[in-house]
Amino acid sequence: GAGVSQSPRYKVAKRGQDVALRCDPISGHVSLFWYQQALGQGPEFLTYFQNEAQLDKSGLPSDRFFAERPEGSVSTLKIQRTQQEDSAVYLCASSPGADSPLHFGNGTRLTVT
Amino acid sequence: AQSVTQLGSHVSVSEGALVLLRCNYSSSVPPYLFWYVQYPNQGLQLLLKYTSAATLVKGINGFEAEFKKSETSFHLTKPSAHMSDAAEYFCAVSELGNNRLAFGKGNQVVVIP
Numbered sequence: 223g224a225g226v227s228q229s230p231r232y233k234v235a236k237r238g239q240d241v242a243l244r245c246d247p248i249s250g251h252v253s254l255f256w257y258q259q260a261l262g263q264g265p266e267f268l269t270y271f272q273n274e275a276q277l278d279k280s281g282l283p284s285d286r287f288f289a290e291r292p293e294g295s296v297s298t299l300k301i302q303r304t305q306q307e308d309s310a311v312y313l314c315a316s317s318p319g320a321d322s323p324l325h326f327g328n329g330t331r332l333t334v335t
Numbered sequence: 336a337q338s339v340t341q342l343g344s345h346v347s348v349s350e351g352a353l354v355l356l357r358c359n360y361s362s363s364v365p366p367y368l369f370w371y372v373q374y375p376n377q378g379l380q381l382l383l384k385y386t387s388a389a390t391l392v393k394g395i396n397g398f399e400a401e402f403k404k405s406e407t408s409f410h411l412t413k414p415s416a417h418m419s420d421a422a423e424y425f426c427a428v429s430e431l432g433n434n435r436l437a438f439g440k441g442n443q444v445v446v447i448p
Binding site: 226253255257262263264265266267270277305312315317320321322323324325326327328329 | 376380425432434438440442
């Protein structure tokens with residue numbers, strides 16, 4: 223079956239631009255996570271949804287980062303006024319429940335120039 | 336706060352030799368521990384998970400890991416490396432058994448023919 227799909231695969235943004243990254247989780251998966259992976263580092267937690275409710279956004283690095291999942295399926299991570307330090311791979315993952323194994327997408331590589 | 340340490344970003348192993356990747360954790364409560372693998376151009380995939388049942392955990396592709404509380408370790412091993420094991424491996428910890436994971440920096444495994 224289809225896995226977690228993320229788009230775009232690559233995104234280049236000029237400093238100061240806004241970007242929107244999309245995640246299509248596996249159908250029926252209740253839990254959805256966003257992680258940020260900087261070059262040479264492990265993924266770092268950003269935020270977590272259970273259905274449409276954002277239960278934890280403590281990992282978002284600044285108020286320029288915003289995530290939503292309005293209908294409990296597709297999620298969008300938005301970054302306003304991008305900065306060079308935002309350059310990273312943004313990973314989305316979903317699972318049937320909070321303690322079920324995560325299924326990761328291939329990520330969106332964001333480069334801010 | 337929970338964290339894991341993986342030393343040595345690049346690990347070279349000869350085909351047929353033992354694969355050993357070290358992971359040490361820090362957690363204020365009994366941890367849940369994970370190993371993930373990332374093949375080139377693919378998403379992270381769960382190799383195995385420790386959840387306070389058996390201390391020796393068997394995973395996919397012949398990998399296993401042993402939880403040692405006295406050493407705060409969860410090292411990953413495979414008796415005989417295959418060329419297909421070339422990938423990046425991440426150790427991760429969760430204090431609540433949920434999928435809010437703290438990842439290590441990862442080990443890039445290179446298999447030498």
